Amino acid sequence: xIAALKRAYxxxxxxxxxxxxxxxxxxxxxxxxxxxxxxxxxxLPEVDNLLAAPGGLFCSTGGELLSLIMSDAALAIAERWxxxxxxxxxxSDGGQGIAIGLDDRGLLIRGGRHDGKTxxxxxxxxxxxxxxxxxxxxxxxxxxxxxxxCLASDWKRDLMSxxxxxxxxxxxxxxxxxxxxxxxxxxxxxxxxxxxxxxxxLVSEAWRHRLLRLDGSxxxxxxxxxxAYPGRITASAAGGYWVALFAPRNQLVEFVLREHRYRQxxxxxxxxxxxxxxxxxxxxxxLEPIQGGAxxxxxxxxxxxxxxxxxxxxxxxxxxxxSASFHSRADGHVHGVxxxxxxxxxxxxxxxxSGVIVGLDPQAAKARRAA
Amino acid sequence: xxxLLEVRKATKxxxxxxxxxxIDFTLERGEIHAIVGENGAGKSTLTKVLxxxxxxxxxxxxxxxxxxxxxxxxxxxxxxIAMVFQETNLVPAMTVAQNIYLGDExxxxxxxxxxxxxxxxxxxxxxxxxxMALVSSLGxxxxxxxxxxxxxxxxxxxxxxxEPTATLTPEEKFHFFNLVRRLRETGVSVIFISxxxxxxxxxxxxxxxxxxxxxxxxxxxxxxxxxxVIQAMVGRSLSGELYGKTGNRTARPYGTxxxxxxxxxxGSIVRNTSFTVFAGQVTGLFGLVGAxxxxxxxxxxxxxxxxxxxxxxxxxxxxxxxxxxxxxxxxDGIVYVTEDRKVEGFFETMSIAENIHLGRLATGVNPLxxxxxxxxxxxxxxxxxxLGVRAIDPNARIIELSGGNQQKVVIAKALIQKPSLVxxxEPTxxxxxxxxxxxxxxxxxxxxxxxxxxxxxxxLPEIxxxxxxxxxxxxxxxxxxMDVGEATEQRIMYAAVH
Numbered sequence: 001x002i003a004a005l006k007r008a009y010x011x012x013x014x015x016x017x018x019x020x021x022x023x024x025x026x027x028x029x030x031x032x033x034x035x036x037x038x039x040x041x042x043x044l045p046e047v048d049n050l051l052a053a054p055g056g057l058f059c060s061t062g063g064e065l066l067s068l069i070m071s072d073a074a075l076a077i078a079e080r081w082x083x084x085x086x087x088x089x090x091x092s093d094g095g096q097g098i099a100i101g102l103d104d105r106g107l108l109i110r111g112g113r114h115d116g117k118t119x120x121x122x123x124x125x126x127x128x129x130x131x132x133x134x135x136x137x138x139x140x141x142x143x144x145x146x147x148x149x150c151l152a153s154d155w156k157r158d159l160m161s162x163x164x165x166x167x168x169x170x171x172x173x174x175x176x177x178x179x180x181x182x183x184x185x186x187x188x189x190x191x192x193x194x195x196x197x198x199x200x201x202l203v204s205e206a207w208r209h210r211l212l213r214l215d216g217s218x219x220x221x222x223x224x225x226x227x228a229y230p231g232r233i234t235a236s237a238a239g240g241y242w243v244a245l246f247a248p249r250n251q252l253v254e255f256v257l258r259e260h261r262y263r264q265x266x267x268x269x270x271x272x273x274x275x276x277x278x279x280x281x282x283x284x285x286x287l288e289p290i291q292g293g294a295x296x297x298x299x300x301x302x303x304x305x306x307x308x309x310x311x312x313x314x315x316x317x318x319x320x321x322x323s324a325s326f327h328s329r330a331d332g333h334v335h336g337v338x339x340x341x342x343x344x345x346x347x348x349x350x351x352x353x354s355g356v357i358v359g360l361d362p363q364a365a366k367a368r369r370a371a
Numbered sequence: 372x373x374x375l376l377e378v379r380k381a382t383k384x385x386x387x388x389x390x391x392x393x394i395d396f397t398l399e400r401g402e403i404h405a406i407v408g409e410n411g412a413g414k415s416t417l418t419k420v421l422x423x424x425x426x427x428x429x430x431x432x433x434x435x436x437x438x439x440x441x442x443x444x445x446x447x448x449x450x451x452i453a454m455v456f457q458e459t460n461l462v463p464a465m466t467v468a469q470n471i472y473l474g475d476e477x478x479x480x481x482x483x484x485x486x487x488x489x490x491x492x493x494x495x496x497x498x499x500x501x502x503m504a505l506v507s508s509l510g511x512x513x514x515x516x517x518x519x520x521x522x523x524x525x526x527x528x529x530x531x532x533x534e535p536t537a538t539l540t541p542e543e544k545f546h547f548f549n550l551v552r553r554l555r556e557t558g559v560s561v562i563f564i565s566x567x568x569x570x571x572x573x574x575x576x577x578x579x580x581x582x583x584x585x586x587x588x589x590x591x592x593x594x595x596x597x598x599x600v601i602q603a604m605v606g607r608s609l610s611g612e613l614y615g616k617t618g619n620r621t622a623r624p625y626g627t628x629x630x631x632x633x634x635x636x637x638g639s640i641v642r643n644t645s646f647t648v649f650a651g652q653v654t655g656l657f658g659l660v661g662a663x664x665x666x667x668x669x670x671x672x673x674x675x676x677x678x679x680x681x682x683x684x685x686x687x688x689x690x691x692x693x694x695x696x697x698x699x700x701x702x703d704g705i706v707y708v709t710e711d712r713k714v715e716g717f718f719e720t721m722s723i724a725e726n727i728h729l730g731r732l733a734t735g736v737n738p739l740x741x742x743x744x745x746x747x748x749x750x751x752x753x754x755x756x757x758l759g760v761r762a763i764d765p766n767a768r769i770i771e772l773s774g775g776n777q778q779k780v781v782i783a784k785a786l787i788q789k790p791s792l793v794x795x796x797e798p799t800x801x802x803x804x805x806x807x808x809x810x811x812x813x814x815x816x817x818x819x820x821x822x823x824x825x826x827x828x829x830x831l832p833e834i835x836x837x838x839x840x841x842x843x844x845x846x847x848x849x850x851x852x853m854d855v856g857e858a859t860e861q862r863i864m865y866a867a868v869h
Contacts, residue, residue, distance in 0.1 A: 021633045021634065021684060023631060023633070023647075024633070024645040024646070024647065026645075026646055026647050026852050027625055027628075027647050027649055027840065027852075028625045030852055030854075224689060225628075225631070225686075225689070317624070321624075321625060321626065321627055322625060323624060323625055
């Protein structure tokens with residue numbers, strides 16, 4: 001009865017009573033096929049964590065850290081290092097040091113002045129889900145722990161259990177033992193960090209589909225109501241940012257997120273691969289739940305079909321306002337973009353879902369608008 | 372051809388100021404004669420003198436060889452002169468059929484017979500209007516059709532059309548032009564006032580250009596081209612300024628999201644439409660009549676209400692809103708500049724200053740406060756100067772202004788509310804080319820200052836010249852979005868039709 005009254009009131013006042021509305025992609029988010037038409041520089045299953053550092057270009061695949069060499073038309077693997085757990089994030093200290101996030105293990109520093117240091121807990125709490133790291137200076141590191149209860153590889157569970165246990169920490173590496181100080185808690189899967197104007201830091205909060213600005217320990221929204229889940233953020237050489245949105249929101253998932261008992265049963269009984277949940281890649285198995293509407297006609301997927309996975313890179317100006325975007329739609333083949341790196345005037349997008357790295361022209365999306 | 376009408380040294384003054392001065396004008400039988408000129412050039416005054424709305428101050432007129440000095444429109448109609456006014460003069464509470472046969476009723480009228488007769492008559496003109504519909508329920512285009520039908524029904528020898536095509540769709544215009552040509556073949560003369568110069572050039576036999584109340588030139592249409600007409604109208608060439616910036620133009624960058632409409636529905640008119648409007652940009656909304664453009668934006672502005680259940684949601688500056696009247700929308704910073712200025716745009720018996728000041732009052736005034744007339748006059752002066760409203764007197768009634776100046780007052784009344792989202796519905800409908808340039812310039816200034824601007828227009832060159840982003844509506848929803856760089860007339864029209 002109360003729920004019905006609430007729904008009626010919400011309808012009367014014009015609120016979305018089911019909470020299932022997803023903002024449409026228009027304006028700077030107008031769909032295109034720029035990700036699909038971009039050249040594939042390297043095919044690498046599970047590619048993730050692209051990082052342009054002074055020591056070269058790095059990426060990861062599973063528990064391997066890779067060094068890449070870039071030529072005009074392609075990328076090649078130069079070196080491989082094995083890690084004890086799947087790599088979840090990378091950050092450069094601006095020199096030879098790299099922070100490597102390991103799923104369920106915490107953080108490991110390789111190279112530079114803090115070589116060999118490990119951070120396995122955050123002030124006594126488990127550092128189980130390192131999703132992003134950012135060096136403020138060579139001795140101070142900002143890290144995001146995406147969830148207190150789930151691993152980074154189990155992000156889908158955190159989303160579908162409406163996880164709000166993410167946190168941001170500042171690590172002081174100068175001493176013999178790194179010291180962690182909390183900056184923010186109760187975040188819904190913070191998944192990306194980038195340096196903003198002045199002393200501020202831009203943070204992506206995936207499950208609340210928004211970007212935040214961290215100033216000291218105060219968080220303020222910069223860009224809200226995105227139509228997909230934002231992940232890694234990379235500063236653009238031309239000013240502004242690139243944001244990788246790794247999976248699309250959709251009305252059915254938003255609806256399921258409101259249906260507590262149904263969701264609980266789904267989490268308990270169904271294989272996560274077949275949940276009604278976003279994914280980095282879909283369409284691989286006929287067991288996947290399909291959504292309403294014909295997704296295919298004459299065996300060709302409609303680009304506008306509802307989909308569990310999508311490819312989306314968003315360009316923002318320095319104020320965090322969207323200005324351009326690169327898409328791979330339902331019928332595309334560059335889905336699940338999780339990491340970005342700008343190098344030599346080119347934007348590299350690593351699609352973990354499709355297992356490819358593509359090279360984008362940062363001006364391409366903006367050039368479409370000029371007459 | 373023989374002369375049907377001759378006007379010699381016609382002068383009409385208002386409060387000592389001549390609206391037309393020493394006009395010599397002739398009209399032949401079976402001729403289509405276009406009169407063009409800027410707002411305030413005297414076109415409407417000249418034709419209203421012919422139609423018996425105003426008497427001449429000096430000069431003389433001859434119609435069908437006899438002196439003409441009609442004191443009322445009814446007297447002019449008896450002589451065979453009918454005028455279809457720019458702003459329709461129908462009785463809203465009566466049906467279409469009753470309006471057509473108004474003044475021509477028999478002692479005993481059988482409604483069913485009247486409707487059948489009206490239906491046949493409207494179909495003979497290719498006008499698909501329900502004769503039983505109340506005029507108040509019709510859109511502008513259909514009202515115009517009823518006006519034209521009424522004039523044709525009275526079997527006039529001379530029909531004066533004042534901006535007849537401003538509200539018609541391309542298909543309706545095609546039928547209208549055929550109708551005018553058929554009238555010419557039957558010997559009826561037509562005076563045709565239009566701001567759409569292409570129409571004047573395509574339809575007329577002769578063109579007369581008026582400027583500042585004086586006749587500049589009358590010549591055969593074959594001797595004119597668009598640029599020559601404009602040059603005669605304004606004294607300079609505007610071809611570079613008017614709709615000339617379509618190519619080679621860079622869209623303004625996207626600002627913050629001001630308006631987000633999700634799954635908005637209202638009956639069968641607006642059907643599950645979604646779109647976003649950004650600050651610092653002009654968003655053009657194009658669609659054929661009936662595509663739900665106006666209704667969609669009226670819902671946003673609180674003029675109309677969306678469906679109670681499953682009506683969708685509107686977020687204005689990231690806050691869900693549902694306006695039941697325009698007043699809270701105005702307070703929040705949304706203004707809707709209407710397409711039907713005479714009915715919804717101003718109070719015609721009030722002065723310019725009072726009308727503009729009403730815009731300020733709409734933002735919310737303490738009911739116990741005293742309204743300062745000196746402030747009203749100051750605001751009116753400021754805005755009339757800013758928008759270049761040309762009036763004989765600042766205290767003149769708004770009804771005495773030309774269409775373009777009335778539109779500027781309506782715009783001033785809206786902008787005085789300091790909005791953050793301005794919705795212009797057909798901003799240059801019935802406005803002369805000189806004023807169009809000024810209004811376009813002003814719309815661009817608004818967007819440059821960071822305000823979100825939406826323009827609804829049926830005229831593709833206008834949409835292309837002004838918009839940074841174009842949304843095309845069809846059957847009640849936005850079906851296509853284009854950036855100015857990729858939009859062409861063909862692409863937009865294709866999206867609007869298919």
